[in-house]
Amino acid sequence: MRKASVEVVFSAAGWLPYDPYMTFRQVRASLVLRLVLLLALVVGTTSAAFAAPVSAATVAGPVAAASSPGWLHTAGGKIVTASGAPYTIRGIAWFGMETSSCAPHGLDTITLAGGMQHIKQMGFTTVRLPFSNQCLAASGVTGVSADPSLAGLTPLQVMDHVVASAKSAGLDVILDQHRxxxxxxxxxxxxxxxxxxxxxxxxxxxAKRYASDPAVIGVDLHNEPHGAATWGTGAATTDWRAAAERGGNAVLAENPNLLVLVEGIDHEADGSGTWWGGALGLVGNAPVRLSVANRVVYSPHDYPSTIYGQSWFSASN
Structure with a gap:
């Protein structure tokens, strides 16, 4: 296999969704089904610096979440702290702000602070917060009756509370334009x-709103590009690699300290398909180049057969 000269930080992960009713045993069982597959793509240096929340093979019980690492960057194939120490992000997605409720789900049952403490107690370090552009402009949220502090707020104000609550619990946040x-x-x-x-x-x-808050460590530019999305074709309306450069540079113009997560598409150059956001085989020849070095983290999504099967799961070889 030919190796390209570009070095990348590479991750394969299907984000585990947060459910307020989850127990640690349920999380561990789910992770058994969602073991990260570290795929050998046509890239230079790869690593598992951005991983599934915890390794199902090694965790026996909840572990305390670490305090915020501050601003992160990449070095070769690793994510590292400002001092150069390798750092592994153990993340979970709290869905809801990308839906019509425009608020994290479950807040009709628990408080935001209670949810963050629950996430911390299960050993995670980072909350991925999906949102929609529609919600960013909305005037209100629903489904937050268990947390009076969120009553009457706009979605952006709720996002402020999510970031502050995560920070108070010793967690970081990655913002995700989900749709x-x-x-x-x-x-x-x-x-x-x-x-x-x-x-x-x-x-x-x-990026500007949270530029002074190192609890917001990164952005996931778009969730699971697929279908018409292409990579490195130069097509103005479909080339996701080029769009990621435009979006990533816009983010870094406001905050050059952020990690920029770039997912793949859903098909490789030979026409073979994979999961939405999972195909990054063309990165070696067409990497994402940003205005600030050491910011790109490739984040293909990867799922077990219980969620979305692929032909190779049943292949004889």
């Missing part, structure tokens, strides 16, 4: 109602 509108997942990072210009302006706004 442009709240009605469903889009193939591309934009739609006719929410064009690329809106995607970029919203990312700039969020």
């Amino acid at each position: 442009p509108d709240s009605g469903g997942q889009s193939e591309l990072w934009y739609t006719s109602q929410y064009p690329e210009s809106r995607w970029i302006s919203d990312w700039r706004m969020l």
